[in-house]
Amino acid sequence: MRGVRVLVGTHKGGFVLTSDAKREKWQVDGPFFAGFDIYHMKGSPVNPDRIYASQSSGWFGQQVQRSDDGGKTWQPVDNKFTYDGVPGTHQWYDGTPHPWEFKRVWHLEPSLTDGDTVFAGVEDAAMFKSTDGGKSWHELSGLRGHGTGPRWAPGAGGMCLHTILIDPKNPQRMFIAISAAGAFRTDDGGATWKPITKGLHSGFLPEPTAEVGHCVHRIAFHRSNPDTLFMQKHWDVMRSDNAGDQWHEVSGNLPTDFGFVIDVHAHEPETVYVIPITSDSEHYVHEGKLRVYRSKSGGNEWEPLTKGLPQQNCYVNVLRDAMAVDTLDDCGVYFGTTGGQVYVSPDGGDTWRAIVEHLPSVLSVEVQTLS
């Protein structure tokens, strides 16, 4: 029977939500790793029973957990993330050099073709790879070796590598994003990287169109058309049609173009979703209304989606890794809030309902479509 498994990382544990394809009745399992920050959970496209989870704690550091039975049981794998060579320095908040220090794993991206290969995006920003199911990690140091590292700086949430997109048509090509360094692309499996920031404009930078320093919040693409990228930047929703070589703004009629999440419909490459957030100093939805905005034209023209979502006195945020889509015939869209709600739309955004309403603050949402 087809169904979905939603993987929810929260500030106090991980949760697994399962349903059949109707997406009406849900089983809620968890919390797993109770009391710990679960920054991200994601399943392998090759082996859906294999799920990786990033467990983080300010007291006790990083753990990486792995399940091989669809999230029922877990075992820790390697948690040693050692930068390659002399780590060097990046910019601190005050502009002074600051040594690179590993803090946590923000994002785990399993390979599209090999169940034992998984990539990790970490803070302080770097990319790691495991080819043994997480039992050991090594840095893809060409990213930090690009030469611009000393000019990277942390955003308010830390200097995190939070987005990893693997090109389904060309596994040698990957896209990553870092707050606040920008976006980068590799065309050789991670050996070398180039900034892909032309067309970005960030008013907080001394040089607003600089090669690095942009606070990119999230990038998404449609699997059928990975050269077309959509970006939610600190401010501005952006689009590129040449794999990031050039960007242009598609914020259009959004009520505010600040936000964190962005995602693309599973079957409609030009249908894009964002959730506008009031501003960089007011991290909650605009006008007290929880509205997902959908563009069916690849940006610029946006419509608010509100049916089933609170439209008054709502002041939650939706963090960068907290939106996902399933691949059922009627594409499901999911997101989680800092208020602990996880919402599903089983009809591409037309209507919404809460799966759960009182979880800890949600850090990430991923969904697996099960056959």
Add this chain to the structure above:
Amino acid sequence: MIRVVLPAPLYRMAGIEGAGELAFDVAAPVTQRTVLDAVEARYPMLRGAIRDHDTKKRRPFIRFYACEDDLSFAELDDPLPAEVVDGREPYLVIGAIAGG
């Protein structure tokens, strides 16, 4: 036997039922380093959770106590008090009280 008490989250992380004391045979010299080595040898998932993998430096929000003394800033290779060595007192790994 050396008695060791860990913060409750580390018992969960290590899959240890309950939150009582742990006991370890530690060969002389009994120091903070050799005791922590024994803890990590039995529970390898705790490597990196109490101290850095490579430098063995204590994590910032972890403290070490024994016999009502704060040993957090003592040398890792100094001998532990006789009361810990002969099992009369436990060696305490403490998670800092933080967060209100």
